[in-house]
Amino acid sequence: MLMRDLLQTASKGVTVNRGRSLLTMLGIIIGVGAVVLMTSVGRSMEGVILGQISVLGPDTVAVFPGNQGPEGGNSALRPDFDSLTFADADTLAQLDTVTDVAPVVFVSGNARYGTEESDPRIVGSLPGYYENQTVEAALGRLHDESDERTARSVVVIGSDIAEDLFLNQSPLDKRIEIANKKYTVIGVLKPVGTQFFQNADERIIIPFSTAIAVTHRTYADMIVLKAQGDLDLVLADVTSLLRQRHGIIPPMDGGTENDDFLIRSAAQAQEILGTVSLGLTLFITMIAGISLIVGGIGIMNIMLVSVTERTREIGLRKAVGARRRDILLQFLIESVFLTFIGGVIGVGIGLGLDYVLATAVGKYLDNYTFEVSIGAIVLALAMAAATGIAFGIYPARKAADLNPIEALQYE
Amino acid sequence: MSTPKHIPLIETKKLCKSYFNDDLETPVLFDIDLVIERGEFVAIMGPSGSGKSTLMHILGFLDHHTKGQFLFQGEPATKMDEDTLAKIRATRVSFVFQAFNLLPRTTVFQNVLLPLLYHPTIPAAEREGRVQRAIEAVGLSERSTYLSNQLSGGQKQRVAIARALVTQPEVIFADEPTGNLDSASGTHVMAALQALHRAGHTIILVTHEQSTAEHAERILKIYDGKITDDLRSFKRRHAKDGITIEK
Numbered sequence: 335m336l337m338r339d340l341l342q343t344a345s346k347g348v349t350v351n352r353g354r355s356l357l358t359m360l361g362i363i364i365g366v367g368a369v370v371l372m373t374s375v376g377r378s379m380e381g382v383i384l385g386q387i388s389v390l391g392p393d394t395v396a397v398f399p400g401n402q403g404p405e406g407g408n409s410a411l412r413p414d415f416d417s418l419t420f421a422d423a424d425t426l427a428q429l430d431t432v433t434d435v436a437p438v439v440f441v442s443g444n445a446r447y448g449t450e451e452s453d454p455r456i457v458g459s460l461p462g463y464y465e466n467q468t469v470e471a472a473l474g475r476l477h478d479e480s481d482e483r484t485a486r487s488v489v490v491i492g493s494d495i496a497e498d499l500f501l502n503q504s505p506l507d508k509r510i511e512i513a514n515k516k517y518t519v520i521g522v523l524k525p526v527g528t529q530f531f532q533n534a535d536e537r538i539i540i541p542f543s544t545a546i547a548v549t550h551r552t553y554a555d556m557i558v559l560k561a562q563g564d565l566d567l568v569l570a571d572v573t574s575l576l577r578q579r580h581g582i583i584p585p586m587d588g589g590t591e592n593d594d595f596l597i598r599s600a601a602q603a604q605e606i607l608g609t610v611s612l613g614l615t616l617f618i619t620m621i622a623g624i625s626l627i628v629g630g631i632g633i634m635n636i637m638l639v640s641v642t643e644r645t646r647e648i649g650l651r652k653a654v655g656a657r658r659r660d661i662l663l664q665f666l667i668e669s670v671f672l673t674f675i676g677g678v679i680g681v682g683i684g685l686g687l688d689y690v691l692a693t694a695v696g697k698y699l700d701n702y703t704f705e706v707s708i709g710a711i712v713l714a715l716a717m718a719a720a721t722g723i724a725f726g727i728y729p730a731r732k733a734a735d736l737n738p739i740e741a742l743q744y745e
Numbered sequence: 746m747s748t749p750k751h752i753p754l755i756e757t758k759k760l761c762k763s764y765f766n767d768d769l770e771t772p773v774l775f776d777i778d779l780v781i782e783r784g785e786f787v788a789i790m791g792p793s794g795s796g797k798s799t800l801m802h803i804l805g806f807l808d809h810h811t812k813g814q815f816l817f818q819g820e821p822a823t824k825m826d827e828d829t830l831a832k833i834r835a836t837r838v839s840f841v842f843q844a845f846n847l848l849p850r851t852t853v854f855q856n857v858l859l860p861l862l863y864h865p866t867i868p869a870a871e872r873e874g875r876v877q878r879a880i881e882a883v884g885l886s887e888r889s890t891y892l893s894n895q896l897s898g899g900q901k902q903r904v905a906i907a908r909a910l911v912t913q914p915e916v917i918f919a920d921e922p923t924g925n926l927d928s929a930s931g932t933h934v935m936a937a938l939q940a941l942h943r944a945g946h947t948i949i950l951v952t953h954e955q956s957t958a959e960h961a962e963r964i965l966k967i968y969d970g971k972i973t974d975d976l977r978s979f980k981r982r983h984a985k986d987g988i989t990i991e992k
């Protein structure tokens with residue numbers, strides 16, 4: 335039998351019962367749709383993660399007090415919250431392999447201007463902070479050493495804070511109130527979007543000396559710095575210096591469990607977020623794979639029903655000269671048709687949902703864009719076709735092995 | 746100079762057939778010795794359960810015998826593999842069944858086309874012409890686009906005859922072809938078979954009715970799995986309204 339005839343016969347077998355074929359395909363549609371959607375979402379999230387970190391640059395390093403990770407807003411709630419001293423920051427600044435070392439103190443309180451109020455993240459830090467966080471002034475200026483020397487009551491505000499408090503007015507030289515103290519706005523930062531899923535445009539930066547004066551703090555909430563040269567070497571330098579200063583003896587295996595500080599680089603964060611994203615994608619792809627298997631079993635079931643229903647037809651085909659392989663191929667192609675068409679519909683639905691999702695999420699997450707992975711589509715369709723072959727072979731063999739006369743006389 | 750040995754189209758020697766259900770053997774045919782020559786119109790006649798259909802299925806390569814010999818043009822069927830049997834069914838024999846066995850929800854044209862899809866030598870370009878000629882020969886040209894379920898019983902059997910002759914096989918087997926038809930439609934079908942015989946085809950007809958068997962030129966009577974009579978049909982019937990056959 336010619337391949338063209340086989341394809342025509344098989345396509346007729348699928349289209350003759352459209353409703354049933356569509357229901358049979360449902361498992362494959364869901365499976366393939368999920369694969370396409372999740373791989374596309376994975377790629378979009380990768381873009382977001384890269385976006386979160388790309389502003390900082392991979393050589394930005396943050397040292398946190400304690401050993402419980404940087405998560406959890408108030409460091410005072412964590413053990414060893416006061417382990418990082420300002421002297422640590424000064425000593426780190428002596429290293430040749432780092433620049434722009436800036437201790438950070440968080441100040442709590444709302445910002446108010448007239449009747450407008452905002453809930454910013456208030457950062458007290460040195461001018462080096464602007465360098466290692468890669469932020470620039472859009473309006474006015476950033477605070478400098480002279481502001482630090484005199485602990486001047488000045489602030490540099492993020493673009494969202496400027497909008498919240500001042501709407502269309504120029505914020506420069508206006509006096510805002512933070513925790514019952516007045517500050518003069520000297521600059522507005524250029525918008526940078528979200529960093530590590532926090533809105534970086536909702537921060538207010540005050541001079542480090544001013545923050546110390548207000549909070550009377552003797553320890554830093556974190557120290558940020560910029561690595562120069564090989565990142566691993568810099569991390570080793572910083573670790574060894576802090577251990578030396580804190581009198582920490584590391585265990586023989588070189589583990590970090592004795593440390594009272596934690597070092598994170600943007601590159602590490604990128605790696606961790608990337609791993610999490612990949613893990614999530616793999617997990618959901620696995621679920622989609624299970625859906626494909628369930629869909630495949632559905633296909634096998636319906637194909638077995640179809641073989642039983644069409645037993646007389648199979649007998650007739652054999653009586654007019656069909657060989658075993660003609661019948662085998664006819665039913666196998668029907669099964670692959672079902673899964674492949676299901677796959678194509680699944681790709682369409684997956685891409686459609688991804689587009690809707692990208693449009694919706696893109697409004698809230700910078701860098702979340704509609705991503706189409708051609709590789710994932712090809713893989714999903716190939717998996718669908720493979721499912722058709724894997725689950726179609728048994729019914730097709732059952733059909734091909736039918737005895738012609740028994741099949742013709744089947745009631 | 747010796748004359749070449751005559752080889753009959755179909756020959757059986759001590760042919761037996763039994764069905765097996767677990768260890769239980771049910772014999773159906775016993776020691777059938779039979780010779781059918783090219784161009785004959787033979788009726789195999791017998792009551793229900795006599796084994797006539799089983800014999801036809803074996804002679805038509807739809808079933809296997811269990812003992813004895815079955816030679817088709819001198820070639821023993823037992824030495825043929827499944828692909829060879831399928832090729833013979835595609836090219837040299839064809840069937841007309843009592844239950845018509847047309848593909849449901851399929852047009853007359855598509856039903857008649859079916860054997861050509863499996864024919865190893867007829868090129869695709871020739872198919873349409875052959876199908877149209879076969880449909881025309883049974884007088885159904887006007888209905889070639891009808892679905893099989895839109896036809897009467899007589900028309901369905903004529904489609905089955907068109908399907909049987911579209912490959913121009915040497916032997917046409919007809920198993921109770923008039924069994925599901927009224928007498929007028931039955932006459933029409935028998936006329937068609939007689940026309941095919943006149944056109945040179947070997948016809949093997951299976952029936953339990955004497956009047957139907959009398960359309961053949963030779964009647965083999967079978968009873969309890971044995972051939973009891975092998976007769977020439979002296980008062981042969983001729984059906985009217987025969988079809989035209991293109992050779």
